[in-house]
Amino acid sequence: MRVLVIEDNLDIQANIADFLEPDYVLDFAYNGDHGLELALANDYDVIVLDLMLPRRDGIDLCKAYKSQANLQAPILMLTARDTLEDKEVGFAAGADDYLTKPFALRELRIRIDALAKRPKIKNASSLNCGDLTFDPADNVVNLGSSSKPLNNKEGVILRLLMEAAPNAISGETISYRIWGEEPPNSGALRTHIYNLRKILSSLKTRCEIETDRSRGYRLKERSSDE
Amino acid sequence: MRVLVIEDNLDIQANIADFLEPDYVLDFAYNGDHGLELALANDYDVIVLDLMLPRRDGIDLCKAYKSQANLQAPILMLTARDTLEDKEVGFAAGADDYLTKPFALRELRIRIDALAKRPKIKNASSLNCGDLTFDPADNVVNLGSSSKPLNNKEGVILRLLMEAAPNAISGETISYRIWGEEPPNSGALRTHIYNLRKILSSLKTRCEIETDRSRGYRLKERSSDE
DNA sequence: TGGGTTTTGACAGTTTTTTGACATTGATTT
DNA sequence: AAATCAATGTCAAAAAACTGTCAAAACCCA
Structure with a gap:
């Protein structure tokens, strides 16, 4: 299982890595630009995306990814914002799930698994x-x-x-x-x-x-x- | 958008109906057996499933549905249980999302929308x-x-x-x-x-x-x- | 050990990509 | 107007990359 984690907080990154690492192949991106680049260049099973990012906003990244990727991996948004409005914005941008911090790592894992199960959307862009x-x-x-x-x-x-x-x-x-x-x-x-x-x-x-x-x-x- | 709601609590049912009804075509089931029957007989975009049901447990229903349906609609589990163990059981049974009561109807809606976006899984036994x-x-x-x-x-x-x-x-x-x-x-x-x-x-x-x-x-x- | 499974390595044929040589074009200078 | 120069078009041929083929070696498991 290949997962891309786009998250600038090194602590959270380390936690995720410790928890998932043996079973999942993880790539990390520390800012939005790098994240989008990796996301588009590789075929991940799931993308975990923090909303607050340097260089490029998570919402923006999400929209760009969904419109540009040929094979859209599901996106799990990770954020401290918990209002309905925020969630609406996130889902409207193309997110497939939304988890608010702080979260249990086990929950992250089971949601990643659930997302990975579904087939990916093909972008039939001619x-x-x-x-x-x-x-x-x-x-x-x-x-x-x-x-x-x-x-x-x-x-x-x-x-x-x-x-x-x-x-x-x-x-x-x-x-x-x-x-x-x-x-x-x-x-x-x-x-x-x-x-x-x-x-x-x-x-x-x-x-x-x-x-x-x-x-x-x-x-x-x-x-x-x- | 066709949604099947399997939920025995009439109040919740009515709330969901009021909130979603003009935009979504809703079917309701009041117990597990009936729910499974409807789920297998029709092609829904999403199935909203309460865990505590008369006649047939939601977990059980979920497993049965996922193994028997040719075209698996995503399942959103709805329950008052909020422990990680419960969620794990739910996802393990094949759920695609999990929302704990009480929940905001708007959140239900955006999660239904997010689930409906993804292509359905074809049952690939052969x-x-x-x-x-x-x-x-x-x-x-x-x-x-x-x-x-x-x-x-x-x-x-x-x-x-x-x-x-x-x-x-x-x-x-x-x-x-x-x-x-x-x-x-x-x-x-x-x-x-x-x-x-x-x-x-x-x-x-x-x-x-x-x-x-x-x-x-x-x-x-x-x-x-x- | 024996038999199936998987990988290796070599070779040939094909397609893709690059190279290089020369011609042409259009702008600029003399 | 002629000369010049850089950018571009044209094309054939060389080079590189990709794929098919297959036998033999390595591996794995009962």
Whole structure:
């Protein structure tokens, strides 16, 4: 069982770790940004989330996670606030359970177990732009009845373009999202864009990748007069 | 939203009805037997279950329901007992949430909403895909009259594939489910998939394991034209 | 010990990704 | 207008990564 604990209080963290550690695989995050990053990057069974966090509010994190994660792990909110209003806000943000401090560790455990039992929600987010739709889950672009599978890099690039559309996204940003700090030292990105363009045009879509010289690329629906 | 309320106290029943009635479709049961009968016969979004019931104990009902229902609605237990032991018993019986009396009706509502959000558990005593069925209990795949026993690892993999179907499941996920943090450092998973494929094809099933390069494997029914 | 289960390692075939060489474009300078 | 330069497009070929295949070794348990 993999559990992510997002909690800045080191004492509570240590308590949770002591109590759950042999049986559960725990990851810890000390602030909201780090927590969201871990949550999105890994496949946890449950996420335990404190509401008061440095860097990013728990409510905010919860909303962001639920909207961005492909596979939503259930979220157990942990907080000192006990009013109904607080709970409503928490649940409205997408929490699946709510435990107020102070709490018994055993109760935390049984609630984690109960949450982990249920299947996770899949985020069926398929993107689109003009007549084109793209499903990042299986890396397939569709136009009406025809479709083409993309490989990994092409998929990431198209997703980024679609998310950014109708704005441009810089080559640097794309590069960073794909390769991180060490991009290939040659124009690999150019080649991928080139291939993506070939695929798009083979689909006869009205969308095309426009280049904004020295600014980046933009996915745009061709206007009828071109 | 359909909610079944199993509760013998008429006052509480009336309160719940008054509070939820316009927005939720409520069914009521006044004793355990009737409750179980309704629960199994209908497809509720949530079941609210009091623990102290005439005719059949709530714990008992919960266990019976979870083992017999094909599509398990989440169960919210409602009780005056507030000790950790009681909660443990409740969750162990299959409850998904636990609220102690007295409670605020608004809290009941938001917890019902939270429970209803999650997908229901399919009762997986035996899984299937296309013409194939697999019983995880004894690790045997069946196709009509013929069957083959699987060994442990193959069984886990086939179960995961069937649970995920028709979606793909990543090699990483499978690997994690089988070996946890330390997978074997060589392509053991590849070998298991290879063997599984041999077994499936020896059964002449129409299901096959498709590979989604760099994304994972998918169990799929072969279309007739291949 | 023996037999099934699981992992290892090697190899081949395929797909994906990167590289590098060259052409083209558009802006800027001379 | 011509020359220049950086950014980008084009493409084929090399490199790397991924996957299938299978026999043999290691492991485990009765």
